[in-house]
Amino acid sequence: MVSLTELSSTLGPHLASVSGRRLTQRQLTGVHVSELEDPTPYLEGGELLLTTGMPLGGTAAATAEYVARLRNKGIPALGIGLGPWLEQVPEYLLSACSEAGIDLLTVPDGVPFQNVSRAFWGLSVKSSQAGLMGSLGTQTSLAQAAMRPDATSAVVRGLAQALGGWAAYLPAGPDTAVCWPESAEAYLPQLRAETIRLNRTGTHTAATFEIHGQAVVEYSIVATGRIQGFLAVGPGRTLTAADRQVILTVCTLLALKAKQREVVAGATSALGSAVAKLVLHGHTEAARILAEDLGLQDLPRRVRVLALSVRPGDDAEMLIRAAGSLSPDAGLPALPQQLASCLLRHEEEAALYLVLPEETAPQEQDSPDGGVPENHPRLAGALSEPVSLGEVAGVMPALRRALRQAPAGSLAGTGGPHNQQAREWIDTLARYRRADLVGTVAEYLRHRGHWENASRSLGVHRNSLRHRIGIAGSLLGVDLDDPDVFAPLWLELRHYERAADGS
Structure with a gap:
């Protein structure tokens, strides 16, 4: 902090x-x-x-x-x-x-205000790093070894050589398993099956089983109270006290490495969430500046926003993995495989939002153990229409409504019966000849009801804008500030504008 x-x-x-x-x-x-x-x-x-x-x-x-x-x-x-x-x-x-x-x-x-934001996030990152090093305490020297780019491969190889057998590390997440020598890769399918069983039972100790008649000892690697992965060894002989000390040292190194990754991932996730929150609430330029200052990925020009329902106690990573099992409404694309790697995600008001590039190619999404996406009995989702980054805030009310109405197990779109009503509203506005009510309402909604900005964009006095919006509301018989009105109307106005421009 x-x-x-x-x-x-x-x-x-x-x-x-x-x-x-x-x-x-x-x-x-x-x-x-x-x-x-x-x-x-x-x-x-x-x-x-x-x-x-x-x-x-x-x-x-x-x-x-x-x-x-x-x-x-x-x-x-x-x-x-x-x-x-x-x-x-x-x-x-x-x-x-x-x-x-x-x-x-x-x-x-x-x-610039961005100087204040940049200073805050710079101090926040330094604070996270200082907290990590403080928690490691006397294990600093081991942590330095574990932070090397090839640390996992190095300690697994060293352990196997010290025991005169083989060793393998299987992360609990989607990361690739590491084993030495290469011939030990033949054991990975059986090792994965055993680790899945141990992970489900929450075992935080060691387990012994056989593979092809050979005794295998598997240790859970625990960091920050959670199982981060499993270390399996096939020593080929009876373990001595010295062997066990070497294994415990390797477990310590792997746990430190996992903790480091979690701290970095947590900091990156927090920064990505901050950028996503700015995008979702319409502060696009601030989001671009923050993403650039923090060295995050370039923000896409056009995006879709995925919303997933969240209940107390739900794990975000589990929900994202389960999203691949949702049944999309007709006309919606399949969700991309890269959901898990999306940094632009933010959770608020019982929903997890992911800002996805429009051009991401839909692919079949696998679960970490290589099977089909896991199911979640209560999960529902909603996917927005493709919009520019600056238009995301305008589609959020429709996206929230679609998520609330989506049945469990389904992926809903933001289209619906409101669209026809919105088209009729636009037709009514277009028939008014004394002023351009379509353009006026579009600018009013584009600037989210901000009178000064909308009137400046239109080149008219604020009182003239108020008068026109009053006429528009009277003609339509609706309140243009009502989310159930401006959300579908804004989406249809965007289609209307593109059609008028021939794009």
Whole structure:
């Protein structure tokens, strides 16, 4: 975790407490940028919220309501970017934050918010690495050996040579087994069958069995409370106390290696989740900047979003493996084999979302033991239409609705009976001749109801935009801010625009 004081010290004058007030030793869960009047639906609590001051409303009353919403959401700190909107921090904002127990900081004019985000994630990665090395303690020298690129192969080969027999390491996940000598590969099918049995029983000790009349000893490799894999040895002779010590040393090395991989995977997963969350909530440019700064994969231009139902206690990796067994609705593509390697995944509101490249070729998805995808009795899924990265937020309401309505065992699409209604709405708007209501509503929805941005994009006054949206709502007899209205309408408007452009 990264504390607010640590982040402020790192950035110095680029993130300073207002009036030099002493900051609290609070731990931050992230850095979020928002200009919404109510950003709390997109916050989890614990974040440093950055804003230019646009949503404060310019009055003490509006500011007090804004700060109260942040306090109720558990936001510990607010950063104000000084510039065109606010040249200095208003006294009523300082007073409201003081009463709410929220630390107030400033970002000077000209300092990008991305500098704050980059500093936070840099400190977060260093914190994870420091935690890993601290937990290893006196095993530092062994950890260094286990962190070598060929560490697993090296220790397996060394063990086999020390025992004068063969050895094999079978990871519990989808990674490839390692064995020495190569002739031991013939034992892998029987070893996999035995490891599956041991994994199901949760055995955390050693087991002995026979393969072709030869005694085999198998040890579970445990790290962070879970079985990470199994070490199998065929010594070809009775094990001595010295042999057992060598085996225990190898088990330690493999456990350290597994723990290192889990820490790295956890950090990578957290970073990928942060990027995915930004994409899902419409902050595309921030997602691109964060992905680039963290060295993650280039974000695809067009994507589909896969949503999987999640219940308390469900394991995300298990759900992803089971997704291949879902029966897709007519017209939906098969899910790609690369689901497990997707870094852009984020879990919220009882759903796991994966942002997948549109061009990913559908393939048959196998489970780690080489069989068919495993089933999950309660799992349901929904897959969005292909959209550009900047349009993802617009399809999320329809995707959530499709997931709620999808029966267990099925993969639903975002199309449905609402689409016909949406087409009729567009026809009604197109028949209106005094103004371009189709274009007006499209820009309004594209900017998610933000009057200033939509009016600027259209080149009209905000009051003119309000008037047109009022006419559109009256003609259609609906509320354009209702998710059940704007989600299918937005999707059909995108099809309408592409058809109009001839694309």
